[in-house]
Amino acid sequence: MSAPAAPAELDLTPYQDPTAIQRVLHTARTVAVVGLSKNELRASFFVGYYLQRHGYRVIPVNPRESEILGQTSYPSLAAIPEPVDVVNVFRAPSALPGIVDETLAVGAPALWCQFGVIDVDSARRATEAGVTVVMDRCIKIEHARYIGRMHWLGFNTSRITSVRGGIQ
DSSP states (O other): OOOOOOOTTOOOGGGOOHHHHHHHHHHOOEEEEETOOSOTTSHHHHHHHHHHHTTOEEEEEOTTOSEETTEEOBSSGGGOSSOOSEEEEOSOGGGHHHHHHHHHHHTOSEEEEOTTOOOHHHHHHHHHTTOEEEESOOHHHHHHHHTSSGGGGTGGGSOOOOOTTOOO
């Protein structure tokens, strides 16, 4: 799961604050995963599975599926019959304005946009409405960094690389 590079002119630091990330991870119990796939080879499936294994209630949001990871899949956030703590997004950035509308409508306190899901205008709108926004970060990796066992292995670098010589 490598992260696509964000355009250099974007300042995403307001949406990658370690304190906000840790607060979301420690307080959330229910995570709606928008774009969760039932394909076991997709990153969304792996992340959903990981979150379930670590005690989170994962609610799939995928209109093409009826069930994923043993949970009912809903066509939209509005169709979920219970409160959601985090809306985790695995969709194209162009879908983010509509997802922000839905997030605000259901009153979710946090919006988490996975690697490459970047739309600063949508993030700003959500933040101004009181939603904590994390953008261009993987919830699984951040959980492993701050709560799981990976933090002792150097994940605090905020970078992931497959370069054999290490980070340059």
